Amino acid sequence: MKRIALYDTTLRDGCQSEDVSFTLEDKLRIAEKLDDFGIAYIEGGWPGSNPRDEEFFSAVKKLHLKHARVAAFGSTRRANISAAEDFNIRLLLKAETPVVTIVGKTWDLHVRDDLRISKKANLEVIADSIAYLKKRVDEVFFDAEHFFDGYRANPEYAIECLTAAAQAGADVLILCDTCGGRMPHEILAATRAAAQAVTVPLGIHCHNDGEMAVANSLAGVEGGAVQVQGTINGFGERCGNANLCSVIPNLQLKFGYHCVSSPQLKQLAEISRFVYELANIEPTNARRMSASAPLPTRAACMWRRCRRTAKPTNTLTRSWSATPSACWSLTCPAAVTWSTKPSSSASMWRVPTRRSKLFWTR
Numbered sequence: 051m052k053r054i055a056l057y058d059t060t061l062r063d064g065c066q067s068e069d070v071s072f073t074l075e076d077k078l079r080i081a082e083k084l085d086d087f088g089i090a091y092i093e094g095g096w097p098g099s100n101p102r103d104e105e106f107f108s109a110v111k112k113l114h115l116k117h118a119r120v121a122a123f124g125s126t127r128r129a130n131i132s133a134a135e136d137f138n139i140r141l142l143l144k145a146e147t148p149v150v151t152i153v154g155k156t157w158d159l160h161v162r163d164d165l166r167i168s169k170k171a172n173l174e175v176i177a178d179s180i181a182y183l184k185k186r187v188d189e190v191f192f193d194a195e196h197f198f199d200g201y202r203a204n205p206e207y208a209i210e211c212l213t214a215a216a217q218a219g220a221d222v223l224i225l226c227d228t229c230g231g232r233m234p235h236e237i238l239a240a241t242r243a244a245a246q247a248v249t250v251p252l253g254i255h256c257h258n259d260g261e262m263a264v265a266n267s268l269a270g271v272e273g274g275a276v277q278v279q280g281t282i283n284g285f286g287e288r289c290g291n292a293n294l295c296s297v298i299p300n301l302q303l304k305f306g307y308h309c310v311s312s313p314q315l316k317q318l319a320e321i322s323r324f325v326y327e328l329a330n331i332e333p334t335n336a337r338r339m340s341a342s343a344p345l346p347t348r349a350a351c352m353w354r355r356c357r358r359t360a361k362p363t364n365t366l367t368r369s370w371s372a373t374p375s376a377c378w379s380l381t382c383p384a385a386v387t388w389s390t391k392p393s394s395s396a397s398m399w400r401v402p403t404r405r406s407k408l409f410w411t412r
């Protein structure tokens with residue numbers, strides 16, 4: 051069975067969400083939960099971006115996590131200076147994590163307009179940063195920023211960036227849909243092309259601006275990615291990141307990949323609630339259903355129809371009275387019984403979430 055390495059960025063990308071702010075204590079408790087759950091990599095933050103992230107990297111060493119490896123996140127060196135002179139790279143090393151993930155440009159538009167350097171110089175920035183870190187850190191991951199937009203505009207150059215990172219010693223190349231605007235068929239084709247071009251393992255990192263982050267993550271795995279990045283409950287910048295609470299059971303139960311053990315999979319609803327609680331965010335009914343039974347089954351659909359029907363038919367009433375957990379347990383071992391029945395006053399079909407508002411008002 052093909053294994054998928056899970057890379058959680060709730061503590062870094064998740065904290066970019068405008069309604070999420072974790073204390074240091076929260077971050078440490080979440081790291082312990084993620085470790086118990088079987089997450090392979092926990093991205094703790096960006097050293098130097100704020101004092102809390104710096105404190106986290108020194109405090110997390112005392113937790114003695116059982117399985118998970120902690121990653122520090124940062125960017126490639128600035129142009130025109132060496133990696134050794136780059137302040138951010140020095141801070142990454144100061145975090146003393148076994149894994150460092152650095153993000154670099156792979157879209158020629160950004161190389162020209164943001165960095166304002168030549169395409170060749172950007173390849174040197176990528177290669178030099180990775181080679182320097184690889185001599186000092188156990189594992190170095192390269193986040194290929196805007197890879198799918200870059201591949202669409204200039205596929206040869208986007209692949210050249212991956213090749214430069216691979217030749218410099220990157221352990222995993224993570225293909226990022228940073229804007230969250232690409233569709234699954236595009237993700238699948240570009241990931242397959244990347245997998246043919248390089249032998250280094252690939253990862254997938256999707257944002258949810260088009261409500262496609264989960265589907266795109268699955269497409270990335272189908273295309274050859276063996277590492278999946280996301281956050282618990284889909285927290286993240288703008289419309290959020292790929293929701294690991296949906297991605298994991300889909301990969302494991304529908305696609306047959308191994309992400310976590312069966313007992314760990316049963317902890318999924320609990321970890322979702324735990325993170326909601328620490329974030330002080332009330333899950334909507336839709337989110338609660340997603341955490342309890344991530345796959346929309348017939349029972350869930352029936353229940354939704356009941357909720358929208360003023361006078362449910364006998365058939366629908368019978369389906370609902372059978373309780374969804376009973377139906378879900380047939381198809382989803384991760385399903386747990388709801389601790390509370392959804393409130394009859396809940397209006398999940400009328401009140402938009404902040405994220406859907408953001409998407410539809412663009």
Ligand SMILES: [Zn+2]
Nearest residue numbers: 063228255257
């Ligand atoms: Zn991201």
